[in-house]
Amino acid sequence: MKGAPGPILIVGGGQGIGRATADAFPGQTTVWTRTNGIDATDPHSLRTAFTGFQQQHGAPFALIHTIGDFAEQPLLGTDQATFRHLFASNVDTVFHTLQTVVPAMVAAGTGRVVLFAAAGVDRDRAMLRAPVYFAAKAAVVQFARSLAAEVAKANITVNVIAPGLIHHPHSHQESQTRLRPRVPAGRLGTPDDIVGLIRYLLSPAASYVTGQVLTVDGGLQG
Numbered sequence: 001m002k003g004a005p006g007p008i009l010i011v012g013g014g015q016g017i018g019r020a021t022a023d024a025f026p027g028q029t030t031v032w033t034r035t036n037g038i039d040a041t042d043p044h045s046l047r048t049a050f051t052g053f054q055q056q057h058g059a060p061f062a063l064i065h066t067i068g069d070f071a072e073q074p075l076l077g078t079d080q081a082t083f084r085h086l087f088a089s090n091v092d093t094v095f096h097t098l099q100t101v102v103p104a105m106v107a108a109g110t111g112r113v114v115l116f117a118a119a120g121v122d123r124d125r126a127m128l129r130a131p132v133y134f135a136a137k138a139a140v141v142q143f144a145r146s147l148a149a150e151v152a153k154a155n156i157t158v159n160v161i162a163p164g165l166i167h168h169p170h171s172h173q174e175s176q177t178r179l180r181p182r183v184p185a186g187r188l189g190t191p192d193d194i195v196g197l198i199r200y201l202l203s204p205a206a207s208y209v210t211g212q213v214l215t216v217d218g219g220l221q222g
């Protein structure tokens with residue numbers, strides 16, 4: 001299948017969905033992870049990395065942010081360190097990445113931004129399983145809706161993918177096994193189920209789709 005029309009920057013693509021995305025666009029992606037020396041909670045680290053990226057590639061056509069640690073704890077049972085970590089991983093990394101990278105995309109006058117939330121984030125009800133994680137993902141959705149409006153005139157779309165239970169070797173296997181009966185599709189998702197949607201969002205067919213939350217969860221209930 002044809003790739004994207006320009007360079008793709010994946011923030012957090014060392015494993016899981018980000019890794020599968022990098023594999024799907026061979027030769028077109030740059031991956032930023034802690035393992036390769038970039039900490040997306042640190043704006044200075046991102047700015048240094050982006051200077052190097054721009055010298056080599058110019059502005060990215062697509063920015064895909066896949067960082068977002070998970071913790072399953074009730075609200076009153078969440079300690080300060082876990083709270084801070086969940087917001088640093090899910091919210092700070094998105095904010096700093098957008099501020100570092102998107103101005104160059106605006107200057108280039110084209111681009112696609114893909115962020116990640118989690119299935120259920122846009123439903124008007126409690127998410128008892130992981131309330132702090134879902135609160136952080138709700139912030140990501142609001143960032144995306146606002147940014148979509150801010151950059152639409154620059155021919156940039158901004159969307160959020162909300163995965164359900166996506167299996168990969170490092171995923172939360174215990175909770176996924178427990179919740180699997182709630183998936184009408186009868187199976188866990190795979191990173192490739194998400195990659196298909198990313199291909200669409202990076203394609204000309206999606207040029208008028210922006211500010212949306214797109215759920216990929218096999219019909220996950222509850």
Ligand SMILES: NC(=O)c1ccc[n+]([C@@H]2O[C@H](COP(=O)([O-])OP(=O)(O)OC[C@H]3O[C@@H](n4cnc5c(N)ncnc54)[C@H](OP(=O)(O)O)[C@@H]3O)[C@@H](O)[C@H]2O)c1
Nearest residue numbers: 012014015016017033034035039040066067068116118166
């Ligand atoms: N998998 C699921 O079932 C599921 C379900 C719902 C939502 N989601 C969301 O979908 C997204 C992708 O999930 P995933 O399970 O594929 O992710 P993942 O396997 O946890 O991979 C996250 C990647 O982010 C990197 N990373 C973490 N913190 C970083 C930091 N501070 N700076 C730079 N890189 C960092 C990690 O690399 P290093 O180890 O090198 O740091 C890793 O490559 C996340 O936002 C997640 O919340 C996933």
